[in-house]
Amino acid sequence: MGEPTHAVHVHHAPKGFIRKYIFSTDHKVIGIQYYFLALFSVVLGMLLSVLFRLHLAWPNANWDLLGKLFPTGMAGGLMTPEFYLSLVTMHGTLMVFFVLTTAPQSGFGNYFLPIQIGADDMAFPVLNMLSFWITFVALVVMVMALFATGGAPLSGWTAYPPLSALGKISGPGEGLGQTLWVISLAIFCVGSLLGALNFITTTLNLRAKGMTLLRMPLTVWAWFTTSILALLAFPVLLAGGILLVLDRVGGTSFFIPAGLVVNEQLVNHSGGSPLLWQHLFWFFGHPEVYIAILPGMGVASQLLSTFSRKPVFGYKAMFSAMLAIGFLGFFVWGHHMFISGMSPYSAVAFSLLTLAIGVPSAIKTFNWLGTLWQGKIQFTSAMLFAIGFVSLFVTGGVSGIFLGQTSLDLYLHDTYFVVGHFHMIMGVAALFGIFGATYYWFPKMFGRMLNEPLGKIHFWFTFIGVNAIFFPMHIMGVAGHPRRYSDASNFNYLSSMHPLHEFITVAAIVTATAQLFFLLNFFWSLWKGKKAEMNPWNATTLEWTVPSPPPHDNFGGKLPVVYHGAYEYSVPGAKQDFIMQDSPEKIIEAT
Amino acid sequence: MPTVTMPEVEIGPRRTGGGASDFGGGGRDDFRGRGGPHVPVNSYRLGVWFGLGAILMLFVAFTSAYIYRQGLSFDWQPLSPLPILWFNTGVLVLSSLTFELGRRALRQDLTGAFGRWLTMTTIFGIAFLTGQYLAWKQLAASGIFLGTNPHSSFFYVLTGTHALHLVGGVLALAYVLVGAWRQKYTSRECAAVDVTAVYWHFMDGLWIYLFLLLFLWR
Numbered sequence: 001m002g003e004p005t006h007a008v009h010v011h012h013a014p015k016g017f018i019r020k021y022i023f024s025t026d027h028k029v030i031g032i033q034y035y036f037l038a039l040f041s042v043v044l045g046m047l048l049s050v051l052f053r054l055h056l057a058w059p060n061a062n063w064d065l066l067g068k069l070f071p072t073g074m075a076g077g078l079m080t081p082e083f084y085l086s087l088v089t090m091h092g093t094l095m096v097f098f099v100l101t102t103a104p105q106s107g108f109g110n111y112f113l114p115i116q117i118g119a120d121d122m123a124f125p126v127l128n129m130l131s132f133w134i135t136f137v138a139l140v141v142m143v144m145a146l147f148a149t150g151g152a153p154l155s156g157w158t159a160y161p162p163l164s165a166l167g168k169i170s171g172p173g174e175g176l177g178q179t180l181w182v183i184s185l186a187i188f189c190v191g192s193l194l195g196a197l198n199f200i201t202t203t204l205n206l207r208a209k210g211m212t213l214l215r216m217p218l219t220v221w222a223w224f225t226t227s228i229l230a231l232l233a234f235p236v237l238l239a240g241g242i243l244l245v246l247d248r249v250g251g252t253s254f255f256i257p258a259g260l261v262v263n264e265q266l267v268n269h270s271g272g273s274p275l276l277w278q279h280l281f282w283f284f285g286h287p288e289v290y291i292a293i294l295p296g297m298g299v300a301s302q303l304l305s306t307f308s309r310k311p312v313f314g315y316k317a318m319f320s321a322m323l324a325i326g327f328l329g330f331f332v333w334g335h336h337m338f339i340s341g342m343s344p345y346s347a348v349a350f351s352l353l354t355l356a357i358g359v360p361s362a363i364k365t366f367n368w369l370g371t372l373w374q375g376k377i378q379f380t381s382a383m384l385f386a387i388g389f390v391s392l393f394v395t396g397g398v399s400g401i402f403l404g405q406t407s408l409d410l411y412l413h414d415t416y417f418v419v420g421h422f423h424m425i426m427g428v429a430a431l432f433g434i435f436g437a438t439y440y441w442f443p444k445m446f447g448r449m450l451n452e453p454l455g456k457i458h459f460w461f462t463f464i465g466v467n468a469i470f471f472p473m474h475i476m477g478v479a480g481h482p483r484r485y486s487d488a489s490n491f492n493y494l495s496s497m498h499p500l501h502e503f504i505t506v507a508a509i510v511t512a513t514a515q516l517f518f519l520l521n522f523f524w525s526l527w528k529g530k531k532a533e534m535n536p537w538n539a540t541t542l543e544w545t546v547p548s549p550p551p552h553d554n555f556g557g558k559l560p561v562v563y564h565g566a567y568e569y570s571v572p573g574a575k576q577d578f579i580m581q582d583s584p585e586k587i588i589e590a591t
Numbered sequence: 592m593p594t595v596t597m598p599e600v601e602i603g604p605r606r607t608g609g610g611a612s613d614f615g616g617g618g619r620d621d622f623r624g625r626g627g628p629h630v631p632v633n634s635y636r637l638g639v640w641f642g643l644g645a646i647l648m649l650f651v652a653f654t655s656a657y658i659y660r661q662g663l664s665f666d667w668q669p670l671s672p673l674p675i676l677w678f679n680t681g682v683l684v685l686s687s688l689t690f691e692l693g694r695r696a697l698r699q700d701l702t703g704a705f706g707r708w709l710t711m712t713t714i715f716g717i718a719f720l721t722g723q724y725l726a727w728k729q730l731a732a733s734g735i736f737l738g739t740n741p742h743s744s745f746f747y748v749l750t751g752t753h754a755l756h757l758v759g760g761v762l763a764l765a766y767v768l769v770g771a772w773r774q775k776y777t778s779r780e781c782a783a784v785d786v787t788a789v790y791w792h793f794m795d796g797l798w799i800y801l802f803l804l805l806f807l808w809r
Contacts, residue, residue, distance in 0.1 A: 123634035193645045201638040235645050239652035246748065251738025254660060271664035271741060276656055283652070 013552035023133075025125035026552060030132050031111030032445065037132075037139060038103035038434075043519075044143075045094035050512050052087040052486075055079040057505035059487040072151065084486035085154035086173045090146055092157030093181065096288070097188055098139055100426065103434045104295035105230070106135070106195055109223040111445060113199060115543040116217050118208025118560045118582075120553040123201040127194050134191035138184045145180035148173075153181040156484070158281055161255035161274045162262070165247040170262050182245050189238040192230050199227035208542070210562035215581065217541045217566040218312060221319040222298025225326045226291050232330070233287035240280035247272070275340055282333035289426050290329045294322055296389055296433020297364060303386035303436050304368055306539045308375025309577050311567040314367040321360035321367075328357045338409045347406045354404035361397055365390065376570075380537075381455025385436035388463045389429055395467075396425025399474060414484070417477020420470045428466040435462070435518070442525070443532030447548045450525045458517040465511030472500045540578050541566055639786045643793050646756060650797065653752070654804060657745050661808075668740040669809030672802070673729055679722035680802055686715030687795045690788055698778045706771040712791075713764045716757065723754050742809060749801050753794070760794050763787045 014020055021029060054063065062077040073083030110128065114121055122128045146152045151173035155164035159181065168175040203224045207216075216224075243254040247269075255277045256269035305312045312318055334342060334350035368390045377383070399421040402408050412418060435458075442450045476497050481488065488494040488501070535544040542560055543550070560582040568579040571587060579585055661667050693708030727747070730736075737747045767787050770776055776784055 123638060197638055197641045197645065200641050201634050205634050205637055231641060231645050232648050235648035236652040239649050239656065242748065242752070243656060246737065246744070250744075251736075252744040253666075253738070253741065254656065254744065258666070271660075271666035273660065273663050276659050279659070280652060280656065 023129060025121070025129045027110050027114050027122045027125065027128060028445075028550065028554075030128050031107050031109070033132050034102055034110060034135070035107035037136060038099045038107055041094045041098035041102070041139065042431075045091050045099060046512050046515065048087045048091040048094070050508060052079075052084050052091070053505040053508045055084055055486065056488075057502040059489050079486070081486040082151060082154055082172050085156075085484070086146075086152035086177070088484070089154050089156050089173075089181075090142075090152055093142065093185075095427065096157055096292070097185065098135075098142070099434075100292035100430045101192065101230075101288070102135065104299070104430060104437065105223060105226050105291065106131070106192075108219075108299070108434075108437050108441065109199060109226075109295065110195075112441065112543055113220055113223050114202060114206065115546065115550060115554050116220050116541050117203060117206060117211050118542050118555070118562060119202060119206035120555060120559065122198050123205055124198050128198050131191045131195040131198065134187060134194065138188035138191060141180055141184035141187060145177045145184060148175070148177035148180055150175040151177055153178040155181075158285070159244070159277075160281075161244065161247065161272075161277045162257065162260055162267075165244055165255045165272075165277075166260075166262055166267060167248055169265050169267070179245065179248055182241050182248070186238055186241040186245070189234040189241065192234045193238075196227040196230035196234070199223055200231065203227075208560050208562055211581075212562075214316070215562055215565050216319075217298075218301040218315070218318055218322075219295070219298035219541075221322055222294045222296075222301075225319075225322045226294045229287045229291050229294070229326050229329065233284045233291070236280055237284035237288075240277060240284070243280075244277065275337070278337050278340060279333070282336040283330075285336065286333045287326070287329045289422075290326055292426050292430045293393075293433070294326065296430045296436075297322060297393075299433045299437045299440070300368060300386045300389045300393075301371070302541070303382050303440055304371045304390075305567045305569060306440075306537055307378045307380055307383035307386070308372050309378075309569045310371055310375040311565075311569055312367070313370030313373070314363075315565070315567065317363055318367055321363045324360040325357055325364075328353060328360070332357065335404055335409070338406050339413050344406075351404055351406050355401065358397070358401055358404075361393075365394060365397075379456075380439065381450065381452055381459055382436050382439035382537075384456065384459040384463075385432045385439060388459065389432040389436060391463075392424055392429040392432055392466070395471075396421060396423075396429055400425065412477055414482055415477035416473040416481045416483055419483050420473030420477060423470045423473070424466075428470070432462075435459075438522075440537065441543075442522075443536050444543055444548045444550070446526055446529075447532050448525050448527075448529030449532050449536065450529060451521050454517050454521040458514060458521065461514030461517065462511060465507055465514060468507035469504050469511060472504055476500055538576070538578050540564070540568055540580050542581055545580060545582055633782075635782050635786045639789050643790065646793075646797075649752070650749075650801070653745075653749060657749075657804065658808070660741055660745070664741060666740055667742055667809075669742050670730070670735065670746060670805075672806045673726050675722055675726050675729065676802065679719050679726065680798065682715050682722060683719045683795050683798055686712045686719065687792050689715065690791055694781075694784060694788060697776060697781055697784065700778050702771070702774050702776070705776070706768070709764070709768050709771050713761065713768055716761045716764055716791075720754060720757060720761065723750055726750070742805075746805055749805065753798055753801055756797075757794050760787070760791050763790060 013026070014024070020026075024030060024033075051066070054061075060078075063074060063079075064077045066079075067074045067077035070083065073080055073086070110122070150168065153159075153164075154171060154173040155178060159178070163170040163174060164178055164182075166174065167178075203216075203220060243252070246252045247255050253269040253272040255274050256267060256272040257274065258270040258272075260267040260269065301312050301318055332350055332354045334346055335354045338347055338350075372387075399417065403412060403418065403421055439450055439455055442448070479497060481494055481497055485491075489498065532548040534547055536548075537544070542562070545560065546555060562581050563584055564579050564581045566581060568574070568581075570577050571579055573587055575585065579587075689708045689711040693705045693712060696702075696704035696708060727750070730743070730746075735743045737744055763783075764787060767776075767783055770783065
């Protein structure tokens with residue numbers, strides 16, 4: 001701190017493997033570390049989901065091999081309901097926190113936010129390194145919870161008390177496993193907060209000369225908005241987590257009501273309120289949905305513009321809509337609690353505010369379509385995933401309008417309709433944002449191109465696959481199929497829906513297997529892919545003005561000067577069909 | 592004829608709106624006393640506010656839980672403020688005062704006086720933490736623990752979380768103190784001092800707020 005240096009000089013990468021790749025303060029290395037952390041989590045989370053899908057489709061089948069792998073959860077090859085619930089819990093937790101929060105924001109954001117604004121690193125590089133390693137510890141603790149004695153946690157990713165607060169007496173996985181789960185999330189909160197603080201300061205403070213707010217790429221706007229959401233939302237989850245841990249191990253009664261009898265034992269707690277947790281959790285939980293999806297929106301805007309060779313339609317409306325979505329997102333947490341017995345007046349307020357989010361969302365959707373309109377569209381893999389993102393955002397968003405209405409939600413709550421809805425929008429739409437970003441930025445990150453035909457095969461399998469998985473769930477939900485049941489075969493009225501369960505499971509296995517195309521492509525191209533040029537997509541933003549991969553201090557000692565907005569494609573009178581942001585080219589007024 | 596209606600390309604940072612000069616500034620022109628490409632001083636001055644924003648949200652969440660839990664329950668048994676808490680409050684307020692006197696000395700480049708005031712501030716900070724520890728010991732001695740009743744639970748949670756943040760403040764003070772002994776800070780080079788001061792006064796104000804919440808809103 002405060003070492004006297006010249007204003008501009010070349011920074012050499014630190015020597016030594018550990019400083020360079022493990023405890024690195026380089027935002028690019030940290031971004032890749034986050035990305036691989038998410039890649040590990042997504043593979044694990046996906047495998048867990050395939051396991052419980054198998055059970056849903058064939059609840060009475062005997063899986064001998066799995067019985068040997070999981071001697072307690074699947075003794076004799078049959079899955080216990082508790083094991084089913086713990087698989088669902090760990091799937092949700094890993095995906096929401098360690099994939100959807102981590103890859104789009106901390107992964108790509110870390111790598112590209114500083115370069116896109118023309119900075120040589122984050123504002124606080126050491127803090128940045130700490131954020132990653134704190135998140136890493138959180139993941140280690142979460143994986144420990146998976147293997148905890150007594151079983152993995154089974155309270156769902158929302159961990160509703162009182163069962164999540166009571167400890168062992170409420171079930172096999174509610175002992176050590178659940179405690180580790182809460183501790184892991186508390187650690188995760190700290191890591192995310194440090195990251196958010198760093199992103200915000202960097203965006204406000206380290207922009208290159210000429211990089212005004214209105215010239216920032218929409219990806220930067222998305223990461224910036226997401227960081228503000230994270231900064232305000234994660235402390236609330238942290239508070240809830242601290243109180244929940246104390247209820248479990250400190251003998252307090254924040255969330256545990258009086259006179260509670262669980263598993264025929266009277267619980268020695270008094271006066272707490274399980275709904276208090278729901279308020280704290282969803283005050284975080286709803287902004288969290290936008291934390292997952294906003295970076296995808298930024299990526300979609302960037303990709304649709306680049307591959308349509310057109311400016312983003314309505315740039316100002318686009319970032320304003322993101323800010324509006326982020327702002328409104330803090331006032332709608334009650335729509336997760338419509339059936340909690342809240343006053344109908346509050347329900348109406350929450351409902352109206354929820355539906356109001358449809359307005360900025362529609363603005364974004366129409367502007368994406370407007371960006372595509374009459375563009376010279378290039379159907380690269382990255383572009384396909386960006387278009388897929390828009391498609392899934394619409395599918396998932398429309399069902400949100402249903403759920404946002406109290407009267408409909410009373411019926412649809414806790415059915416498969418909800419599962420279908422949030423997987424479409426928060427799960428796979430956000431995932432398509434990650435895939436799009438990967439196909440787009442892989443050349444810059446690793447200096448090699450991904451294989452395009454493999455990418456397209458991956459896209460079509462995944463796009464059709466996720467629709468085949470999640471679309472039928474909406475129908476099942478409308479028909480009244482409850483979620484969280486490990487075995488629906490004992491209920492007469494659900495038996496007619498069983499073929500759908502089998503269909504979904506087959507679709508899930510096919511889609512999961514198709515991800516091998518991606519993994520194969522990823523790791524093969526890492527070493528054997530075609531060498532990437534500096535600007536393979538003819539894009540305009542600053543990361544394409546530096547070599548692939550960029551040097552340690554991004555711009556080789558000189559900081560760029562920015563003269564143009566982020567999306568100047570097909571400008572009449574310009575030399576090429578795009579103008580780089582740092583190009584001093586003046587636009588000649590045609591007369 | 593198609594006419595291009597691009598505005599004249601503007602080079603350099605453009606201020607968007609008034610208010611805090613840090614916001615919307617953009618560009619690297621407004622760094623005062625910037626060392627090198629890494630850790631520009633201004634980032635610390637800016638970053639501390641966002642950190643405090645997060646800490647504020649943490650306590651806002653605790654406060655809403657406190658009010659909610661109290662309003663619903665029949666098992667709320669309010670504690671009365673221990674005398675030592677008044678003493679601790681006084682010590683913490685004094686520490687903010689000495690910190691400010693120290694900064695006033697630094698502004699006149701009286702580095703010796705600055706070091707002395709800052710030493711006092713650190714001692715007061717440690718005294719506050721010790722006092723809080725004694726308060727917990729006293730409560731525990733009278734049989735009031737974390738799980739005894741909801742008010743005592745919140746008392747331990749709120750004071751404990753605050754104390755944890757104050758430990759961070761004392762560490763920052765210690766860092767500044769070492770710099771002060773080495774005559775590192777001047778009236779122009781004092782970002783670490785300013786940032787620590789902002790954090791420290793916030794923790795002071797937060798304690799007064801928590802004290803009022805715990806013992807007026809019972």
